[in-house]
Amino acid sequence: MKQTFAVIGLGRFGGSLLESLIAADQEVLAIDNNPALVENYMDVATHAVIADAQDEDALRDLDLPSFDHVIVAIGHNQQASILTTILLKDMGVRHVVAKAENNLHARVLDKVGADQVVRPEHEMAQRLAEQIMTPNLINYIDLGDKHSLGEIKIANLKFANKTISELNIRKNYGLNVIAIKSQGRVVVAPESSEMIQIGDVLTVVGESVDVKHFESLVE
Numbered sequence: 001m002k003q004t005f006a007v008i009g010l011g012r013f014g015g016s017l018l019e020s021l022i023a024a025d026q027e028v029l030a031i032d033n034n035p036a037l038v039e040n041y042m043d044v045a046t047h048a049v050i051a052d053a054q055d056e057d058a059l060r061d062l063d064l065p066s067f068d069h070v071i072v073a074i075g076h077n078q079q080a081s082i083l084t085t086i087l088l089k090d091m092g093v094r095h096v097v098a099k100a101e102n103n104l105h106a107r108v109l110d111k112v113g114a115d116q117v118v119r120p121e122h123e124m125a126q127r128l129a130e131q132i133m134t135p136n137l138i139n140y141i142d143l144g145d146k147h148s149l150g151e152i153k154i155a156n157l158k159f160a161n162k163t164i165s166e167l168n169i170r171k172n173y174g175l176n177v178i179a180i181k182s183q184g185r186v187v188v189a190p191e192s193s194e195m196i197q198i199g200d201v202l203t204v205v206g207e208s209v210d211v212k213h214f215e216s217l218v219e
């Protein structure tokens, strides 16, 4: 489904975000106070305008409350990022996502009403660190209350060519296998007789410590 987005600030982050949204066939209004940057995105974005986001009248003229999402991708100029976020929330924009440069900036954006605050470098670095430390944990979702869901790649022969019941995953590792991805095929809610091969990806649910422990065993 098509949604409408406005991206304010066409630096590295705002520009990449805009390109991803356009590639996903969404409608994107691009805004920056730097005419050269707006010029760059003129043919990429659905519309591109030169505007100072700290100027309330200029913001009002853009009718931003009619957009589904407005992303404040101004980073270095923290004053502009904070003022823009306040103005957007005051004028009734439903969903404001704001990019923070650091922890304090993030706290301020949260306090002034941003619906979502992102710290791309920080979040990407954390994810990369996790990926390097746990290469077989392909995906991880914290479900809250000490439970999580993990997608774990089987890379250890000890676990290969055995069925779920032979491995007794629930009893031995405290986990429920809810899906197995094997050579492009996905088996949802697999029977206990399902065979596991090297390279298969198991989707498991359980206590977070058990998910992490299992991941450390399959290497």
Ligand code: ADP
Residues within 6 Å of the ligand: 008, 009, 010, 011, 012, 013, 014, 031, 032, 033, 034, 037, 051, 052, 053, 054, 073, 074, 075, 076, 077, 080
């Ligand atoms: P990145 O690290 O993603 O490159 P920057 O903070 O360097 O982010 O870039 C932010 C962009 O926001 C710049 O292109 C800058 O011109 C733009 N910008 C800064 N202040 C304003 C403002 N008041 N109104 C509109 N755009 C702004």
